[in-house]
Amino acid sequence: MIFDNSGREIVVRNPLTSHQINISSFSPGIYYFVVTDENQYRKSFKIIKK
Secondary structure, eight states: OEEETTSOEEEOOOTTTOOOOOOTTSOSEEEEEEEEOTTOOEEEEEEEEO
């Protein structure tokens, strides 16, 4: 999942079947990328789009 800076969901994808997400159409800003695996382990990353 990718969220914008206000917490709104922008993209929802299954990471087991979709390994790439194109962010070229996103407006400049800060986004948060959250990956959840099959054991419900979550890892978050910050994306800064210029």
